[in-house]
Structure formats: structure tokens, C-alpha cells
Amino acid sequence: MATEKKQNFDIMNHELVPFHTILSDHEKGELLKKYHVETNNLPKILDNDPVSVFIGAKPGQIVKIVRKSNTAKEAISYRLVIESE
Amino acid sequence: MPKKTSKKEDKRQIIEKPEKSEKTKVIKSVKTTKKISKKIIKSKEKIPVKKDDKKIEKIDLIQNKENLKISEEINKILNDNFLPASIIDAITERVIKDKTLEPKLNQIITKSLEEYKKNLIDPSEACGIIGAQSIGEPGTQMTMRTFHYAGVAEINVTLGLPRLIEIVDARSIPSTPMMNIYLRDEYRLSPDLAKEVANKIEITKLNDVADIEADLTNLVIYVNPNAKTLEKKGTTTDELLESIKKIKKIDAKLEKNKIKITLDDPSYKKLLDVNETLKDLKVKGIDGIKRIIIRKEPSEGYVIYSEGSNLEKVLEIEGVDPYRTTTNDIQAVGRVLGIEAARNIIIQEAYNTLREQGLNVDKRHIMLVADVMTADGSIKAIGRHGVSGEKSSVLSRAAFEITVNHLLQASRRGEIDELGGVAENIIVGQPVNLGTGAVELVMKRITKKV
Numbered sequence: 001m002a003t004e005k006k007q008n009f010d011i012m013n014h015e016l017v018p019f020h021t022i023l024s025d026h027e028k029g030e031l032l033k034k035y036h037v038e039t040n041n042l043p044k045i046l047d048n049d050p051v052s053v054f055i056g057a058k059p060g061q062i063v064k065i066v067r068k069s070n071t072a073k074e075a076i077s078y079r080l081v082i083e084s085e
Numbered sequence: 086m087p088k089k090t091s092k093k094e095d096k097r098q099i100i101e102k103p104e105k106s107e108k109t110k111v112i113k114s115v116k117t118t119k120k121i122s123k124k125i126i127k128s129k130e131k132i133p134v135k136k137d138d139k140k141i142e143k144i145d146l147i148q149n150k151e152n153l154k155i156s157e158e159i160n161k162i163l164n165d166n167f168l169p170a171s172i173i174d175a176i177t178e179r180v181i182k183d184k185t186l187e188p189k190l191n192q193i194i195t196k197s198l199e200e201y202k203k204n205l206i207d208p209s210e211a212c213g214i215i216g217a218q219s220i221g222e223p224g225t226q227m228t229m230r231t232f233h234y235a236g237v238a239e240i241n242v243t244l245g246l247p248r249l250i251e252i253v254d255a256r257s258i259p260s261t262p263m264m265n266i267y268l269r270d271e272y273r274l275s276p277d278l279a280k281e282v283a284n285k286i287e288i289t290k291l292n293d294v295a296d297i298e299a300d301l302t303n304l305v306i307y308v309n310p311n312a313k314t315l316e317k318k319g320t321t322t323d324e325l326l327e328s329i330k331k332i333k334k335i336d337a338k339l340e341k342n343k344i345k346i347t348l349d350d351p352s353y354k355k356l357l358d359v360n361e362t363l364k365d366l367k368v369k370g371i372d373g374i375k376r377i378i379i380r381k382e383p384s385e386g387y388v389i390y391s392e393g394s395n396l397e398k399v400l401e402i403e404g405v406d407p408y409r410t411t412t413n414d415i416q417a418v419g420r421v422l423g424i425e426a427a428r429n430i431i432i433q434e435a436y437n438t439l440r441e442q443g444l445n446v447d448k449r450h451i452m453l454v455a456d457v458m459t460a461d462g463s464i465k466a467i468g469r470h471g472v473s474g475e476k477s478s479v480l481s482r483a484a485f486e487i488t489v490n491h492l493l494q495a496s497r498r499g500e501i502d503e504l505g506g507v508a509e510n511i512i513v514g515q516p517v518n519l520g521t522g523a524v525e526l527v528m529k530r531i532t533k534k535v
Contacts, residue, residue: 009400009407016411016418016426044462051423065425070448072169079424082462 045079209523216450262394273386288370
């Protein structure tokens with residue numbers, strides 16, 4: 001069987017994947033202050049999640065997610081990167 | 086031009102869609118229409134040409150400038166207050182249409198802020214219960230008739246209540262996996278190229294393209310390829326030979342048009358074994374993709390629908406548009422595209438399942454479900470093995486299911502219950518930490534002056 005050429009693609013551009021960025025330490029502090037939360041209260045994302053691997057997020061960092069929303073057009077959410085078991 | 090040829094050529098694979106069915110399609114599958122609407126540029130038969138794009142871009146640019154000006158102004162008025170982008174957009178749109186509104190912008194914004202705050206859910210409101218009831222109540226109306234044909238006529242998809250349960254249970258493999266495979270620009274316009282891609286995806290077994298004859302007296306097997314089906318599936322005899330050679334302990338040779346297979350150490354039993362493996366031998370395609378249907382969608386071109394799903398592999402095939410292709414296998418989406426994509430597909434699938442049955446559940450309730458399911462980074466089921474079974478409170482878990490086990494385990498481990506949730510507080514007879522129960526009032530005494 002002839003070897004098929006694999007096409008390279010970037011998962012971040014998939015329709016289903018919203019925009020992710022890693023917050024800087026300064027932004028992280030501001031976020032926690034603004035919402036009166038601790039990092040543990042945030043939703044989580046695993047460090048071996050394909051997106052975390054792609055953007056190079058390490059455990060302890062916070063990822064900012066800009067979701068496309070049907071109701072608000074744009075919704076901002078945050079996830080704490082945790083170590084996968 | 087593609088219409089006539091494809092109709093004659095292959096009725097099974099390429100199905101031209103009559104214009105009439107367009108309406109029913111719109112109601113039936115929200116997913117496809119949404120995707121199409123992105124690409125639609127007001128031409129039915131012809132698929133968007135680049136010239137049109139440029140014109141639209143120009144208009145967009147002019148509008149964008151105006152939009153920016155007004156939205157900047159709105160942001161100034163908003164100061165630090167928050168309004169969702171959709172509301173700001175709606176206001177700018179209206180203001181651009183009607184210039185007389187511009188001086189009143191300040192008033193409009195303050196009023197909308199007021200309304201927006203009124204419509205926010207109150208602190209300590211039990212949004213989970215509201216969500217559960219809002220999905221549960223119309224859910225009782227769902228038909229138990231499970232097998233329907235969604236969107237694509239030939240592919241059978243689980244729908245209704247069983248599908249909803251499947252989504253919420255976060256099953257590793259859905260009972261009827263299915264993929265919508267979109268193609269890249271060059272491929273989606275030509276039926277031949279679309280077929281080529283489809284052949285790469287659909288699994289082709291040796292049995293499909295050749296007759297396998299076992300000669301029991303001489304202990305040899307002849308594989309007799311069928312030229313017609315070979316061409317249809319886009320393979321050659323050489324390719325068959327190559328994949329046959331991968332089987333261990335046999336030798337294959339090309340003899341005229343047949344492939345002759347001899348065993349290294351011949352025996353009757355082994356011959357039958359090899360015969361069985363030959364029948365099931367994969368010649369071409371991707372594991373898990375059982376059947377494929379190519380359809381021509383208006384304003385999109387050729388789209389491939391598949392029975393069976395394998396997102397990882399399909400996205401790697403050349404010609405497939407890796408940015409729009411989706412599957413209904415939620416776990417696979419989570420694995421390949423990450424937790425946020427999984428959240429999106431849960432919302433999409435659950436919403437469409439409800440919509441299909443004519444039930445109008447607000448998307449926000451489903452979003453909440455999806456948020457809970459994906460909160461800890463992996464896709465968790467709602468129920469015993471997921472969210473409910475992993476609650477931190479013992480009493481709450483015991484109240485849900487398998488009471489004795491949970492209490493026993495908790496006592497062995499010496500767990501402490503903080504009495505933070507609803508179930509625990511009902512059990513011990515305290516006000517629940519919700520709504521009015523979440524606030525404490527302190528009375529200010531007025532002492533009379535004597």
C-alpha cells in the first residue's frame with residue numbers, strides 16, 4: 001500500500017477550538033483579585049490536553065479562553081492548568 | 086456540468102439533492118445550516134468565487150470603520166461596566182442605521198445596562214436545579230422511537246432520549262458514530278476528487294474487491310480481483326498484492342490476473358485460517374469508517390458523511406478540511422481537539438438532539454451542563470460514575486445512590502462533612518445554603534431614649 005501523505009494542520013484553527021492564551025503573572029494576580037477567587041476555584045485544563053501542549057501551558061498557569069458564544073457573541077473564561085495523572 | 090455525469094455514473098455514492106428538500110433540511114439539522122451560512126454568498130448553484138469576496142470585504146471595511154468609531158464611543162460611556170459583545174453590536178448596528186440615535190447614545194447605554202443587570206441571574210440562585218428542570222421537563226416529551234434519519238438519508242443515527250442520555254453519560258463510543266467530513270476548496274467542487282478522498286477514507290476489505298478461492302486439494306488460495314470494483318475503489322492489483330504480503334508465513338505471487346498464495350508450511354487448518362484473515366484484510370481506508378456517502382450540498386459542494394468515526398486519522402487525509410470536519414464522538418473530540426472543543430461539541434450535540442424533537446430548551450441550560458461535565462479538565466459523566474459520585478460531601482453522595490456503601494467507606498476513611506450543599510442540609514434539617522438561605526440578616530435594635 002502506498003504511503004499516504006499526511007497533511008499538517010493546526011488544531012487551534014479548528015472551528016470547535018476557541019482562542020486560548022496563557023496569562024502572565026501580572027494578569028493572573030489581577031484576575032484572582034478581580035473575581036475574589038483562588039486558582040483552585042477555576043475550571044481546570046489538563047497539561048496533556050492537545051491545546052495545552054500546543055500553546056505550551058505548564059501546571060499552575062492560567063489559560064484565558066475567548067469562547068464564541070451564541071448568546072453573548074464572545075465570552076471569556078479561564079482554566080487552571082493541572083497535572084494529569 | 087457535474088450534475089449529469091455524476092447522476093449516471095454512480096447512484097449509490099453520489100446523491101444529488103433536489104432543491105425541494107432544502108426547507109426540510111433547514112429545520113432538521115441546525116448544524117449543517119449554520120456551517121453553510123458562513124460560506125453562503127447568495128448563489129445557489131455556483132460556489133463562491135473569489136471576486137465576490139473582495140467586494141464584500143470592501144463594504145466590510147467601510148462598515149468596520151464606522152462600527153469601530155461607535156463601539157469606541159460606547160466603551161467610553163460604559164467605563165468599567167460590562168455589557169456583552171452581542172448587545173454592543175446590536176446597538177452599533179441600530180445607531181448606524183438611524184443616525185438620529187447617536188446623540189442619545191448615553192441614555193441608550195445606561196438604560197441597557199440597567200436592563201442587563203435586571204436580567205442577570207441573582208446571586209445564590211439555584212441555576213443547576215433550574216437547568217435540570219428546564220431540560221428534564223421537555224425531555225419527558227421525547228419519543229422513545231430512537232432510530233431516525235438525521236440530515237443524511239442513508240445514515241442511521243441514534244436520536245431522542247437515548248442520544249441525550251448518551252451525551253450526558255459521556256460514553257466513550259457513541260452507539261452510532263458518524264462524521265461530517267468537509268473538503269478543502271479544490272476537492273469540494275469536483276466529484277472525482279471528492280470520490281478520491283472518500284475512497285481513502287472508507288474501509289475497503291479484500292473481500293469487497295476480489296473473489297477469494299481456496300483450492301483445498303493443492304493447498305493454495307487464489308485471489309481473483311474484480312477489475313470494475315478495483316477501479317471504483319481506486320486501487321490496483323499491485324496494491325492488493327502488497328497488503329497481502331504483509332500477512333506472516335505466506336507467499337504471494339502474481340499469476341496472470343490472479344494472485345496466488347502459498348503457505349510456508351502447508352496444512353489444511355492453516356489454509357482455512359489464512360482464508361479467514363484474507364477475507365477481513367484491510368486494503369485501503371481508515372479503521373472504523375464503515376460506510377461513506379457523498380452528497381452535494383447547495384453552496385458548499387461535495388460533503389462526505391460517514392458511518393463510523395475516526396477523527397484522528399480522517400483529519401490527516403489530504404483533501405479533508407481539518408478545520409471544519411466534526412464527529413459526534415465527544416470523547417474523540419476531547420482527545421484530538423481538547424477540552425474546550427469537547428465542551429462545544431457537547432452543547433452542539435445536546436442542543437441539536439433536543440431541537441430535532443421540537444423541544445426548545447434555552448442554550449444556557451445546556452451550556453451549564455457542558456461546563457459541569459468539563460470542569461475538571463476531562464469529560465465527566467453526570468451520574469453515579471461522574472459528577473454525582475465524586476461530590477465531596479458524604480451525605481450528598483449517600484443521598485444519591487448506594488447509600489450504605491458510601492456511608493461505610495466514609496466512616497472507614499474518617500471523612501468530614503462540611504454541610505455546604507443542599508442534600509446534606511436537608512438531611513440535618515438546616516436552611517439550605519441557597520437563595521434566601523444564603524444570606525443572614527442582622528437586626529438593628531433601636532433603643533428607646535428614656
